[in-house]
Amino acid sequence: MTESDSVIEIKNGAATLSKELLDSCIHCGLCLPACPTYLATGREMESPRGRIYLLSKWQEEGGELAPRAIEHLESCLGCLGCQTACPSGVKYEAILDQARPHLAAHRNWLTRQIMRFSFGQILPHYGRLKILGIMLRAVQVLKLDSLVANLPWVKSGPPLLRKIADFQMFTPVVAKHIPLAKKSWKAGAKIGSAKLFSGCVMDIFYNHVNHAALRLMVRQGTVVEVPPQTCCGALAFHAGELDIAIDLAKQNIDLFAPSTDNIVVTSAGCGAMLKHYGHLLSDDQLYREKAQSFSLRVQDISENLALGKFPAVANTGQSDCKSHMVYHAACHLAHAQGVRVQPQELLSAAAATTGAHLYDLPEAEHCCGSAGIYNLLNTSLSLKVLERKMNFIEDSGADVVVTSNPGCLLQLEAGVKARGLNVKVKHLAEALDDAFGDRTS
Ligand code: SF4
Ligand code: SF4
Known part of the structure; x- marks a missing residue:
């Protein structure tokens, strides 16, 4: 379009x-x-x-x-x-x-232009994102972010300035970025090959999660490639900027076209969007069929890992033995993709291996208030929604909360930080890597 x-x-x-x-x-x-x-x-x-x-x-x-x-x-x-x-x-x-x-179309002109610029000119360009990540890391190391966010004229300034404080609250600590290998495998039996969709925000903020996913897939005997790719377009689509979302969808379909391998995704939000391409391009004569077969190839990391088997011996050196885990189901995994069983089964297996306890979280499938950039656009309601989620987490006595989406990770991390809780927020791939990962692969 x-x-x-x-x-x-x-x-x-x-x-x-x-x-x-x-x-x-x-x-x-x-x-x-x-x-x-x-x-x-x-x-x-x-x-x-x-x-x-x-x-x-x-x-x-x-x-x-x-x-x-x-x-x-x-x-x-x-x-x-x-x-x-x-x-x-x-x-x-x-x-x-x-x-x-x-x-x-009804959005404030300046806000809309900033959003369109971010969706069309920043997120799809990995090089630009990486530079932003490095700059953000430097700002965090020097603690300039909290310094600026706490300045009185920022806190009581116009809404756009006050957004700096919101950014600071919802931005995770950016770790050193380690590029993913273009192709990874281990010697021995192979169960198949797959392409990893590493994501844009996911790989900048949670690069270690993609490494964990890679290790797990390789350990199961999958040959994993990380091909050239671009942003999935989810943030543009959810903001109603259809032209940008459609353009990015077409680019990804073309970039992944030379192969028929499954496309494995660590971000539930990206996975839901990639599975939606078939519907998004259903009126496009040229891309309709290509988009449908692309979407059928997309798997959440839990769907991919559930197909294989992990070795019986756990990597106990990295495990959170005796930890008390709860699982928060990302909306874009549970409701949008209907993926519910695999994460639970994998986590139960991980808990059984490490001796951790996995408990049910009340309202586990209720949104945490992150919803893409909702927490930045509707901060006060987002925090109210988070409040309810954090009450359940705190009451559960959990010291580990597991989820599957970068937005949920950063929202829950903000909640944990605000309450001063001793709770680790982990992506499912990290929790599984702690139990089954092999850092030599
Ligand atoms: S009110 Fe809600 S539950 Fe009832 S039909 Fe409408 S959408 Fe469905
Ligand atoms: S916020 Fe409420 S209305 Fe909106 S999608 Fe979620 S459940 Fe439905």
């Missing part, structure tokens, strides 16, 4: 919303207890039912989308907890996908 196509769609306004999709909601309210923004505010218009009502009203009446309605729609995390909970099978994701470009 070109920039002009995207503008045409927005001009059609409410007409682009599907009445059939909206009418499928029978307003029963059974989704309300699954909606983190409803639980945080208690307001009907911050619930799935309320948001569907607002869109239905706009669909019927046409005209401009009211500013209050925009606020309620923008405050949706896009976590899809409601879609899982809905007994009537309402396709909330499809409804939200249709609304997103309209929300983008």
